[in-house]
Amino acid sequence: MADQTRRIENETSGAYARVADAPESWPVERSEERYRGPKCGMRTDWVEMPGAGGEGRTVAARDYMDHPGAAAIVALDDQGRVLLQRQYRHPTGHTLWELPAGVLDAEGEGPLATARRELVEEAGLRAATWHRLPAFFPSTGFSNERIHIFLARDLSEVPEEEIDFVREHEETDLASEWLPLEEAVRAVLADRLHNGATLIGVLAAHAASGDGFAALPEASDD
Incomplete structure (x- = not known):
């Protein structure tokens, strides 16, 4: 078990360390709050994204719950x-x-x-x-x-x-x-x-x- 743990730690600190989530924010053309309650809300963001096949740019609406965590x-x-x-x-x-x-x-x-x-x-x-x-x-x-x-x-x-x-x-x-x-x-x-x-x-x-x-x-x- 100790050897396996060391192997995992070595892999994580080496080549596989690139597999990690990272903050990123695509441009938002506009944002609208649809609902606000005591603990969370609902929003729609119009987000700039790649077009079909990666050609050009487009804007797509994305609805999501806005929550404090x-x-x-x-x-x-x-x-x-x-x-x-x-x-x-x-x-x-x-x-x-x-x-x-x-x-x-x-x-x-x-x-x-x-x-x-x-x-x-x-x-x-x-x-x-x-x-x-x-x-x-x-x-x-x-x-x-x-x-x-x-x-x-x-x-x-x-x-x-x-x-x-x-x-x-x-x-x-x-x-x-x-x-x-x-x-x-x-x-x-x-x-x-x-x-x-x-x-x-x-x-x-x-x-x-x-x-x-x-x-x-x-x-x-x-």
């Missing part, structure tokens, strides 16, 4: 168990077991600060050690939403009187379960879990656990 937390206790919470998700018609998570909707609050706040509000926990797991775009053809995932360890409970948060709506029915990380991986591979951040977070944390999380970058909002 979100943060999710793989909270791992000293027994190697990950916290999952069951919540009703109306658009999917399912109750889903998910990582604690929340939208980046507080002004001036970065992804890590949001993750810290959500862990307190949703789980009543604080973490002394934070690392960054992969961030991802859940629906690249439809939304600019980006979800940041963090690994939180060295957990401690927050006294109830210190939690300044009142659950309402779907959050009033939250149920929690601590699963051994290996069992959470089995649940993912057995198609028992379907939330995107949960799948990516569980599998990434399991992959990173091989060297005791030593290769993970420390989390920061810098």
